[in-house]
Amino acid sequence: VTQPLVTLLTDFGLEDGYVAAMKGVLATQAPDARVVDICHQIPPQDVRRGGFVWASAVPFFPPGTIHVAVVDPGVGSRRRILAAEAGGSLYLVPDNGILGLVLKRKEVRRVVCVGRGANFLEPLSSTFHGRDIFAPAAAYLARGGELQGLGNAVRRYAWLSAVRPSRRSLPGGRLRVKGEVLYVDRFGNALTNLVLDPSVALEELHCGELSFTSLAVTYASVPKGRPLVLVNSAGHLEVALRDGSVAERYGIEVGAPVVALWRR
Amino acid sequence: VTQPLVTLLTDFGLEDGYVAAMKGVLATQAPDARVVDICHQIPPQDVRRGGFVWASAVPFFPPGTIHVAVVDPGVGSRRRILAAEAGGSLYLVPDNGILGLVLKRKEVRRVVCVGRGANFLEPLSSTFHGRDIFAPAAAYLARGGELQGLGNAVRRYAWLSAVRPSRRSLPGGRLRVKGEVLYVDRFGNALTNLVLDPSVALEELHCGELSFTSLAVTYASVPKGRPLVLVNSAGHLEVALRDGSVAERYGIEVGAPVVALWRR
Amino acid sequence: VTQPLVTLLTDFGLEDGYVAAMKGVLATQAPDARVVDICHQIPPQDVRRGGFVWASAVPFFPPGTIHVAVVDPGVGSRRRILAAEAGGSLYLVPDNGILGLVLKRKEVRRVVCVGRGANFLEPLSSTFHGRDIFAPAAAYLARGGELQGLGNAVRRYAWLSAVRPSRRSLPGGRLRVKGEVLYVDRFGNALTNLVLDPSVALEELHCGELSFTSLAVTYASVPKGRPLVLVNSAGHLEVALRDGSVAERYGIEVGAPVVALWRR
Numbered sequence: 106v107t108q109p110l111v112t113l114l115t116d117f118g119l120e121d122g123y124v125a126a127m128k129g130v131l132a133t134q135a136p137d138a139r140v141v142d143i144c145h146q147i148p149p150q151d152v153r154r155g156g157f158v159w160a161s162a163v164p165f166f167p168p169g170t171i172h173v174a175v176v177d178p179g180v181g182s183r184r185r186i187l188a189a190e191a192g193g194s195l196y197l198v199p200d201n202g203i204l205g206l207v208l209k210r211k212e213v214r215r216v217v218c219v220g221r222g223a224n225f226l227e228p229l230s231s232t233f234h235g236r237d238i239f240a241p242a243a244a245y246l247a248r249g250g251e252l253q254g255l256g257n258a259v260r261r262y263a264w265l266s267a268v269r270p271s272r273r274s275l276p277g278g279r280l281r282v283k284g285e286v287l288y289v290d291r292f293g294n295a296l297t298n299l300v301l302d303p304s305v306a307l308e309e310l311h312c313g314e315l316s317f318t319s320l321a322v323t324y325a326s327v328p329k330g331r332p333l334v335l336v337n338s339a340g341h342l343e344v345a346l347r348d349g350s351v352a353e354r355y356g357i358e359v360g361a362p363v364v365a366l367w368r369r
Numbered sequence: 370v371t372q373p374l375v376t377l378l379t380d381f382g383l384e385d386g387y388v389a390a391m392k393g394v395l396a397t398q399a400p401d402a403r404v405v406d407i408c409h410q411i412p413p414q415d416v417r418r419g420g421f422v423w424a425s426a427v428p429f430f431p432p433g434t435i436h437v438a439v440v441d442p443g444v445g446s447r448r449r450i451l452a453a454e455a456g457g458s459l460y461l462v463p464d465n466g467i468l469g470l471v472l473k474r475k476e477v478r479r480v481v482c483v484g485r486g487a488n489f490l491e492p493l494s495s496t497f498h499g500r501d502i503f504a505p506a507a508a509y510l511a512r513g514g515e516l517q518g519l520g521n522a523v524r525r526y527a528w529l530s531a532v533r534p535s536r537r538s539l540p541g542g543r544l545r546v547k548g549e550v551l552y553v554d555r556f557g558n559a560l561t562n563l564v565l566d567p568s569v570a571l572e573e574l575h576c577g578e579l580s581f582t583s584l585a586v587t588y589a590s591v592p593k594g595r596p597l598v599l600v601n602s603a604g605h606l607e608v609a610l611r612d613g614s615v616a617e618r619y620g621i622e623v624g625a626p627v628v629a630l631w632r633r
Numbered sequence: 634v635t636q637p638l639v640t641l642l643t644d645f646g647l648e649d650g651y652v653a654a655m656k657g658v659l660a661t662q663a664p665d666a667r668v669v670d671i672c673h674q675i676p677p678q679d680v681r682r683g684g685f686v687w688a689s690a691v692p693f694f695p696p697g698t699i700h701v702a703v704v705d706p707g708v709g710s711r712r713r714i715l716a717a718e719a720g721g722s723l724y725l726v727p728d729n730g731i732l733g734l735v736l737k738r739k740e741v742r743r744v745v746c747v748g749r750g751a752n753f754l755e756p757l758s759s760t761f762h763g764r765d766i767f768a769p770a771a772a773y774l775a776r777g778g779e780l781q782g783l784g785n786a787v788r789r790y791a792w793l794s795a796v797r798p799s800r801r802s803l804p805g806g807r808l809r810v811k812g813e814v815l816y817v818d819r820f821g822n823a824l825t826n827l828v829l830d831p832s833v834a835l836e837e838l839h840c841g842e843l844s845f846t847s848l849a850v851t852y853a854s855v856p857k858g859r860p861l862v863l864v865n866s867a868g869h870l871e872v873a874l875r876d877g878s879v880a881e882r883y884g885i886e887v888g889a890p891v892v893a894l895w896r897r
Contacts, residue, residue, distance in 0.1 A: 119409075122407060126429045129426055130429050132374055146648040149555070157650075162651075165657030167661040178588075178612060180587060182587060232599065236602065237602070323708060323760055324709065383647070384686075386671060389672060393695075448853075
């Protein structure tokens, strides 16, 4: 028998005891579960960034993993907490759309609204559902509990979508694609929402004051201190700087427009 | 048989290899133990903040857990290292009072002074007892060793207390309660030492330039950008801002006075 | 049977999902392995600092541990990835010399170049070998795979050395030793490359504007706010400040010269 695996994504940070309180509840209620941190440094209440980080790690965990995300501006209000089954894994999330940044609609097999009875901590606080609801619900699933045992099925729930680029056909089989920077990582790399179709080739890409006419294979493909654009590890176009932060050096932020010309 | 559980709280931070060195010693001397991080970002030598973070997580771990706290301004001096048993769990701490921020005196069943012989790493450094004494002592307990095996019982030891608010009765069954901000968390929420008795109702609360005449149920109870006061997940009154940092916006720091009027 | 132990050192930071993606691959391909973080806050591409942090923790893990270090400015270029066996433990590193900061040459028993076939993730990205090569290779070793199964033996590879101090004999059996600050830790302590031989005594030590004529035993040996020099937990001379950061207060940085007079 393999140990059940629970992953945690939160905006709780690492300076307080909040994440550890969740782990204490898990250790008490599901002593066999293994807990893996995805990230706790999501900027407070930044659901989009949380979803992006989540999506970069979740697909690499084995089926059967219980993924818990607590980036939850609505804690204590009437927003629901959802448990979902998709692709053989389980997801516990506030009903704020974050699922849509990680899953495709058709992957979702079942969604229930987590209700009373799921071993909530008592007295239930109105400000820390991560500890009082999410952790006990995750422990219940880790002990082999059925999704239905957590609450009733729901059909409608929030669903954020990744920002999609717009495309316009130009004469001569060319395409003009407008997207944006989705994410700036620790290295200052600017990840865009542009995905290069195998049927097209990049002719030009513009982001802020930077222009590129070719794709680099990797960071080390250009000399130190030079900007580049490449296909990153998630398959997206990424603007970067060899041995430095392109975001800092060129003032590129999340939401910055990116325009590309593609040729078939 | 359940795996022994060891938690770690330190002020070692996450940029160096200090925490990992402790985990290496634990993995060597108690290969079966599971190690859970409480927090390593306690500001250097800030015993009070360490105790506060510890107290927010420790009660959620199962009995039998071995809790290790190394926030230790006196490392290498003659300050003692204590091992304590309380409420079915075990505690390893420098003799600096931090136990008093997590336990009640009457819960403490036994305290010993950790002495030579407890598998200290040799040569014993005078600057890194976390690795050379705390980790081997925790490993000894995780292997099922008896508390008494670590050293002789002690009766007197340091004991810090949480700062208590003062109360003054006013005419008409009202109470004037003066307390202070104990802690500012990652979200900029200001946690106070005021606990609302079920027999009283809040009439007014003042903190810095902020005044409140009612309790919010949760952060989402007020409009975005508005300050509020609520009962937090530890049962304390907390001053917060919907979707922001009250500490930053209103310059509220640890130690800031908080004054409340309560009515029976 | 003990669980295989894998440690991770990277410069990926804790704000993104990169470390978690590696852990997901490990959980998928080596479900029994236990993963321990050494440090993920190495400044981007700072191989020397990475090696220093690595060396402060690696020796405390049990033999048989699989140590993975991904501080890798050359990712995606033709730099090789090495797997090494030394002192009963295994090491996975980019061929950038970092092994030399942790091991002695004579400890190294075998080195192979990790080649295709070692369960690389497909499609192999050119920017995230931590996830696509290092994690699968570590999983292979954790499942008990032989080093030779990862690739062919290599005889030449990069090897960084710790900076060595220079020594000059003076009249009267004295020695003038010139070294430098190797590392500044979270507490602002300045760790030097000077190691005090048991056969000599310190007469003087100078670092920036600071001068010392005696060794302190520990931080608490001097009054609060006073600078000191001591033998640290790695056996090196370290310049520190009681209850403060010597680096910040006296502007001491990595590379700052340190000059000592020793007497036999």
